[in-house]
Amino acid sequence: MDVAVAKYGRRLAMVAISGLAVIPLLLLVMRSFAQRWFWPTLLPSAWSLRAWQYAFSPTAEILPALATSLSIALLVTLLAVLVALPAARVLAWQEFRGKRAVIFALLLPVLTPPLAATMGVHALFLRYGLTDMLLGVALSHLIATVPYATLMLTGSFSRLDPDYEAQARTLGANHFSVLRYVTFPAIAPGLAVAASFAFLISWSQYLTTLLIGGGRIVTLPLTLVSFQRGGDEAIAAALSLVFLAPAAAVAFSVARFLREGK
Amino acid sequence: MKNKNSVARCLVVTLFVFFALLAGCAKTTPSATSTLTAEQFASARWEDIVAQAKGSEVNFGMWSGDEVRNRYYQGKVAATLKEQYGITLRFVPTGDVADIVNKLLNEKGAGKTYGGTIDLVWINGENFRTAKQGGVLWGPFAERLPNIKHFAAEARQRDFGTPVEGYEAPYQRAQFVLAYDTARVPEPPRSLATLREWIKTHPGRFTYLAPPDFTGSAFIRHILLQQLKQDAAYNGTFNEQLYQRAAAATIAYLNDIKPHLWRKGETYPASPKEADRLFANSEIDFTMSYGPSFASERIARGEYPASTRTFVFEEGTIGNYSYLAVPFNASNAAGALVVINHLMSPAHTLEQGRELGSLFPLALESLPPADRAAAEALPLGPATLSIAELARHQLAEPDSEYLERLEKDWREKVLRQ
Known part of the structure; x- marks a missing residue:
């Protein structure tokens, strides 16, 4: 009896949670096709393809922006993981003086108000001539992504006993084999989450991209914000969905990977 | 232990190569040296400015939240500028011009006085005041543009109380x-x-x-x-x-x-x-x-x-009026001036009135009879008051x-x- 109730309750909770995620999306889809939608009608009273036609017209320049966003996010993901892996390994496995200070310093970019931090980063990048180009934008995104990636991987490494690596080596595994058969499988779930976080954080940067990219590097959030502030709700909704699709795809595939790994 | 060190070394080398590449890239950022200064413009002939602008690219930081407007500017307006002046108009999508003003203030602080990414911004009111006080505008220039004569004196004097002093050129009216x-x-x-x-x-x-x-x-x-x-x-x-x-x-x-x-x-x-x-x-x-x-x-x-x-x-x-201004570190000030002057012309403002239904910004009495008649004949839409009626009550x-x-x-x- 209790088991049945618990099962029922869990299913109900699942429905409620997925409803919370799906209903706003559904509203967004309706909004993107709505021509007239005034309170109190439940559904739009007139529909139109206008917003979608605009989103895929050359005027909107969505496809180039999508390509730019994607290359930056992938580059950022790669670099963030490259920096975070060795850092997380040391933070998880080794004790040293000032470790807490290092962790605090790592968290600083996340704790500082974004506007102030971005203005400072912009001034610094100007001095080093890193503005107005894709690589500079990717580097600036790293500031927000490396802390998350490192902390997540630190968690993975601390759940893995370093002795496993030693044991594999004792049994004659070379360095590559240790990585491939011991370390990587153990941290893979954490790695997937860290990488997807890095991707998603880079994907949604607005002010950093605008300042460091100087308007020369146009990503999706840049094209989207104009319409959100401009009040054209249908186009803002259509562009939001275009913006959301790759992010959702990343999140779903990571979730799937984690489930299959179990 | 030996293996672990080699991984670390490998990573360090990778990162080092990456940053070396980065530094290499940084040195090759384009530097514009032949930019026009406001002092040069003060004594230049307009034909020479137009000649200098020919074949150049102008980056326009324009608020881009309106579909019809985007289509018109990226289509017809860009084509006309290409055809008449050989200028390529590129758009920098802008949600809020205040972001651009902040960028310019930062660039000024860091000493980036040339090679800026934006040549032209659509601005007015508080953003203009901030930009002008911060010294991030190129000028004065507006009073030397040929088409400034079509604008009423009040458009050229004050923008929300801030003296314009030629640091922005009137563009649209509301x-x-x-x-x-x-x-x-x-x-x-x-x-x-x-x-x-x-x-x-x-x-x-x-x-x-x-x-x-x-x-x-x-x-x-x-x-x-x-x-x-x-x-x-x-x-x-x-x-x-x-x-x-x-x-x-x-x-x-x-x-x-x-x-x-x-x-x-x-x-x-x-x-x-x-x-x-x-x-x-x-x-x-x-x-x-x-x-x-x-x-x-x-x-x-x-x-x-x-x-x-x-x-x-x-x-x-x-x-009020909204205006066009040139950032202090614009890479292509000459091109920006030619674009601004075109956007102030009777030909463009009439076309914009037809395409977007924008309020006609020029002073009717400044126009030749044919343009004046065309402005008065602009289709207004069923609910819009006439230009003359609005102007009388402004x-x-x-x-x-x-x-x-x-x-x-x-x-x-x-x-x-």
Whole structure:
């Protein structure tokens, strides 16, 4: 009896949670096709393809922006993981003086108000001539992504006993084999989450991209914000969905990977 | 242990190579050296500027939240500039020009005085004041543009009270209008005094947008301006004593109508969208906007009833200009000037009036007869007032400091009462 109730309750909770995620999306889809939608009608009273036609017209320049966003996010993901892996390994496995200070310093970019931090980063990048180009934008995104990636991987490494690596080596595994058969499988779930976080954080940067990219590097959030502030709700909704699709795809595939790994 | 070190070494080498590449890239950033200075422009011949701009690229930081406008500028306007001047117009999508002003201030602080990514910005009001005070604008230039002669003196002098002094060139015009439905209200109240009477005899049928919404702020500012103008000492600039007197009368007016407003003034629509909905649903009988053709556009989109019309108060309504400016570190100032001058021309403003329904910004009396006739014949849409009618009723914006103070007082003395 209790088991049945618990099962029922869990299913109900699942429905409620997925409803919370799906209903706003559904509203967004309706909004993107709505021509007239005034309170109190439940559904739009007139529909139109206008917003979608605009989103895929050359005027909107969505496809180039999508390509730019994607290359930056992938580059950022790669670099963030490259920096975070060795850092997380040391933070998880080794004790040293000032470790807490290092962790605090790592968290600083996340704790500082974004506007102030971005203005400072912009001034610094100007001095080093890193503005107005894709690589500079990717580097600036790293500031927000490396802390998350490192902390997540630190968690993975601390759940893995370093002795496993030693044991594999004792049994004659070379360095590559240790990585491939011991370390990587153990941290893979954490790695997937860290990488997807890095991707998603880079994907949604607005002010950093605008300042460091100087308007020369146009990503999706840049094209989207104009319409959100401009009040054209249908186009803002259509562009939001275009913006959301790759992010959702990343999140779903990571979730799937984690489930299959179990 | 040996293996672990080799991984670390490998990573360090990778990162080192990466940053070395990065540094290499940094050195090759383009540096523009042949930029035009404002001093050179002051003594240059216009033909030479046009020749210098030929074949160049101009980066235009333009607010890009309007589909029709984007299509027109990226299509026709860009094609015309290419054809007539050999200039390629590129757009930098801009949600808020304040972001660009911040970028420029930062660049100035870091000493990036040339090679900027933006050659041209659409700006006015507080953003202009910030940019001008921060010294991030290129100029003065506006008074030397051939087409400046088509603009009225007030457009060239002050922008929300800030002296223009040639650091931006007038571009577009806007004016505050109110909309009503002739099927519901046969004859609208055409002054603040009669509006007050109308509101009291029609409880719950009028409201205004809550400041700091742009439109709502313009409405309460209009009331303030009526009070300010009664004082002979008022000249557009901020004066504390004048403000105190005028603000007291404005607050009194607003609190007087408050109990008779929609929902007894306990709440106000927060966005134009919300006010549109109330008006379309017949919950209120008036809406307002800073765009004189807004009602015609909404009729065309099927959002407002076809019997909607607009009006201005007999005492006038406030209007303003928006402007084009060149950043201090623009890579292509010459190209930007040619584009600005083109956007100020009768040919472009007439075309823009036809394409976008924008209010015609030029002074009619400055135009040759043919252009003047064309401007007067611009299709207005069913609800839009004529250019002449609007111009006759246009009042200049008071200093932006009045605006900031009044919005604050409204919050404390009207909203929270």
